[in-house]
Amino acid sequence: MWLLPRSNNLMATESFTILVPATSANIGPGFDVVGLSLSLQLTLSVKYPLSPPPEYLAPVITFSGEGADEVPLDAYKNLTTRVALYVLRCHGIPIFPSHLAIHVENEIPFGRGLGSSGAAVIAGVLLGNELGHLNLPKERLLDFALMVERHPDNVTAALIGGFVGSYLKELDGQASEAASVPLSEVLPEYPPDAGEDWGLNPPVPPLGIGHYVRFGWSENIKAVAIIPRFELSTAKAREVLPTQYSRKDVVFNLQRLAVLTTALGQTPPDPDLIYEAMKDRIHQQYRKTLIPGLPEVTSSITPATHPGLLGICLSGAGPTILALATHGFEAIAEDARSIFKKFGIEIDWKVLEIATGCAVHR
Numbered sequence: 001m002w003l004l005p006r007s008n009n010l011m012a013t014e015s016f017t018i019l020v021p022a023t024s025a026n027i028g029p030g031f032d033v034v035g036l037s038l039s040l041q042l043t044l045s046v047k048y049p050l051s052p053p054p055e056y057l058a059p060v061i062t063f064s065g066e067g068a069d070e071v072p073l074d075a076y077k078n079l080t081t082r083v084a085l086y087v088l089r090c091h092g093i094p095i096f097p098s099h100l101a102i103h104v105e106n107e108i109p110f111g112r113g114l115g116s117s118g119a120a121v122i123a124g125v126l127l128g129n130e131l132g133h134l135n136l137p138k139e140r141l142l143d144f145a146l147m148v149e150r151h152p153d154n155v156t157a158a159l160i161g162g163f164v165g166s167y168l169k170e171l172d173g174q175a176s177e178a179a180s181v182p183l184s185e186v187l188p189e190y191p192p193d194a195g196e197d198w199g200l201n202p203p204v205p206p207l208g209i210g211h212y213v214r215f216g217w218s219e220n221i222k223a224v225a226i227i228p229r230f231e232l233s234t235a236k237a238r239e240v241l242p243t244q245y246s247r248k249d250v251v252f253n254l255q256r257l258a259v260l261t262t263a264l265g266q267t268p269p270d271p272d273l274i275y276e277a278m279k280d281r282i283h284q285q286y287r288k289t290l291i292p293g294l295p296e297v298t299s300s301i302t303p304a305t306h307p308g309l310l311g312i313c314l315s316g317a318g319p320t321i322l323a324l325a326t327h328g329f330e331a332i333a334e335d336a337r338s339i340f341k342k343f344g345i346e347i348d349w350k351v352l353e354i355a356t357g358c359a360v361h362r
């Protein structure tokens, strides 16, 4: 019988790749309700030895692409690994495997309304699920994601893929108490050598927080992402929103959203129906103070002036503008560039496909 030398055993590694798409939330009237997965990816390549050397080594993260110059590489500060640790700790696993190496390649710009944080959260939930061999179903993965990112639109679309609508279940007393724990407690920044307190009693998510459905999507429709070269945090873009709305404005959005969820699945898509159905009165008008040029871009670029355009709106919390179109992409984007330029804002633009949801490859 041949025995493998010990050094070969040390080389045996567990490795897998996690892929999560960008997302655009709201699509006009569906504030905190609908999301669309887009063909920009967050990719994690994960590796660790099956028989590590005896001395524990904390995870090493390397990062390339969008956000590389600002993202924390300490696993106890990085959003993705903190979420993974939260999932592990909820299952009684206090630490990452020793000698864990994670390389991140990121195409999703930070703080632009393209779901970078939602993708990071879903990547973290999937990472925890894989490292802990937890085998959690999608519904449970969503519960964990919703404990961290409390609006369901981005994370659900990143998890499920396509054009997705979701709602949060009203929770009973005890469950809603667990779900209302401050984020700082869900994701404490425990240093690797904290010793005694590994925080093994984090608030476990209540079961079945989020519920979703995927709508149809006409394959002729592409998304033009017009991306201003500045960041706007979701937190800041939510602070400017009112806490109460008039019945008129709520009905305005509900009417449009009801039409939009079916209209975007029809072939050929109808620009007259969709352009009006992508208008909003719940969030965009309040965010214009943070995004100079927003109303000018959304009102000047129409199906009449730009053949191929179906509708135009703020992507997520902004500042990216999302134009849905069947053709004429360059004219839409370049005219948006000229308008933004008048407000001193430079942009980049990309034509994106509607993507499938997240995936794990072993």
Ligand SMILES: Nc1ncnc2c1ncn2[C@@H]1O[C@H](COP(=O)(O)OP(=O)(O)OP(=O)(O)O)[C@@H](O)[C@H]1O
Binding pocket: 023, 025, 042, 067, 071, 078, 079, 080, 106, 109, 110, 111, 112, 113, 114, 115, 116, 117, 118, 119, 120, 154, 232, 233, 234, 235, 315, 316, 317, 318
């Ligand atoms: N891949 C990542 N790894 C770690 N942290 C990330 C990653 N992507 C985003 N983040 C964190 O999320 C922050 C951006 O989140 P924010 O919610 O403000 O914007 P967004 O998710 O890009 O936009 P929106 O939610 O409107 O689509 C970044 O500044 C960074 O702290």
Ligand SMILES: N[C@@H](CCO)C(=O)O
Binding pocket: 025, 026, 031, 032, 033, 113, 115, 151, 153, 154, 234, 237, 238, 283, 316, 317
């Ligand atoms: N629905 C959220 C999306 C942010 O990612 C918002 O508009 O604030």
